[in-house]
Amino acid sequence: MNPAEFIPPMMHGVSASKVFLKPSPASIQTVFDYLCAQFGHIDQSEWRQRFQDGLIYDAFGQKLNVNSAFHANSHVFYYRFLPHEIHVPFEHTILFENTDLMVIDKPHFLTMSPTGQYVQETLLVRLKNQTGIEQLTPIHRLDRETAGIVLFSKRPETRGAYQQMFAERKVQKTYHAIAPYALDMQFPQTVCLNMDKGEPFYTMKVYDGQPNSETEIHVLEHDAQWAKYLLKPHTGKQHQLRVHLAHLGLPIKNDPLYPNVAHKADHDFTAPLQLLAKHIEFKDPVTLQPMQFSSVQELKF
Template sequence: MLSIKYGNCKDYTPPMIEGVSASKVFLPQSAIQPYTVFEYLCEHFQHIQITEWQQRFEDQLILDMQGHALTVNSIYQANTHIYYYRFLAHEIHVPFDEKIIFENDDLLVVDKPHFLTMSPTGQYVQQTLLVRLKRTTDNPNLTPIHRLDRETAGVVLFSKRPETRGIYQQMFADRLVEKTYHAIAPFRPDLTFPQSVHLRMEKGEPFYTMQVIAGKNNSHTEIEILEHNEHWAKYCLKPLTGKQHQLRVHLNYLNIPIKNDPFYPSVIHKPEHDFSQPLQLLAKEINFKDPISLRPMHFCSDLDLTL
């Protein structure tokens, strides 16, 4: 059982446990009121097995507003809230390490490895970049300012303080950040580079993929070749927009899908413990003027892709 120090104040903030922050759930007033908190959670989160909720109560991972551990028999109190922690009984270890490459009062800049999901979701909690970093830095306020796909490696920025987080997020929203990616994909001598790719992208099928459709363009990438051999080329990609899977979709549209891409041109379901063929896409560099210090900032991944 995990040991937690409980508070008793009205503005209680639950502590991190092994890098995991507590989730907050409001208990609403309803016509058919559940008798216990346990009943409500089982009904409200039906995708989570009842036995898993039972285990969380047993491990004292469900807390009231004051930080007191609840039990499966704790009475449901409408118009209050509770906290709960999420841990997985079995989680696949990602055998690659992240590296902190810069840190100041506001920012943490990290070199993310392939196969590491950014934040807790689905079958990953401890084996996510955010939880690993929270555990390493003991900073519960860490928040990604932008994101990389699980399959993509490279430079990513985290906010360390809520007070300045919005300033950096706005910098990305205003497209004041220059990002440079490298990718390994087939070499096609009939294609001319450099070139600009402008496409309209929308959600595809399956829902976690994107597709190109007719209509007004909403994605733009500048592409050039850095080097090539007879079969493969190393491409430099500069996205001017930030659509999901944009670089992967744009290269696939040119009929040069990124090497080892499990989604494009078709979805390939690989075992979760198979780390043998990382997607050959790397967030290599990031440049911006710091909105607080006004100094130019440039960060480069220590990782590299080779033909």
């Protein structure tokens, strides 16, 4: 079989990763040696378990074992599974589907794609398991803590058209958030800030300089303590809505990052971040039809 003909099948919603075996020191005698050296952040016992479970293939589709010889300038495939994942006890909803597009209502606490400590407990892998569609890919992203509308591409042939739609800001997104009510603050208002990476590295920070982020903010309803805000981001910076409200002194309810980092235990699913991607509108670049979708979820004080 020509190596190019072997396409590893999807397994439990997970697609195989491909690794090119670069020329290496003489001490690298086996594929196991190479993978352990190349991915030092993964424990050797985990690689050993993957070989034992038949999750490592060569370019011809043959399963490898820990003693399989290393051959430079070839490639291998491996599947990523975690021995222990914390179950996320919330479900997604498929709101719409056609040949090219899938529209999902994502729950809080569900990570979009495999990363770190989550593989099976991610929206992408759950959807692949549910639908059997290996080519599913998120067109844009929501934070793990954020719930609401997110779009997935079903076909590589049209994926670029949807991605370009976002890149050209031809998508109108509306969010809802619960945050403190400020009696002395005027709304609606537009917040423009210069945002860049902060410390820790996964946070964002406001700096002096030319604004690179913009959000329109309205009050939908309120009581003496809390308000439900309608947020229209005109740019798409990481954590933009969370940073903008925190900058106003109105941090989103239950935010673990802003204004201060205060992580919860991974298995603590109480007090979700009160941020919801409520509505999305766009002209479908394939069908040329106007599209709009709203989350069935609602935030309450």
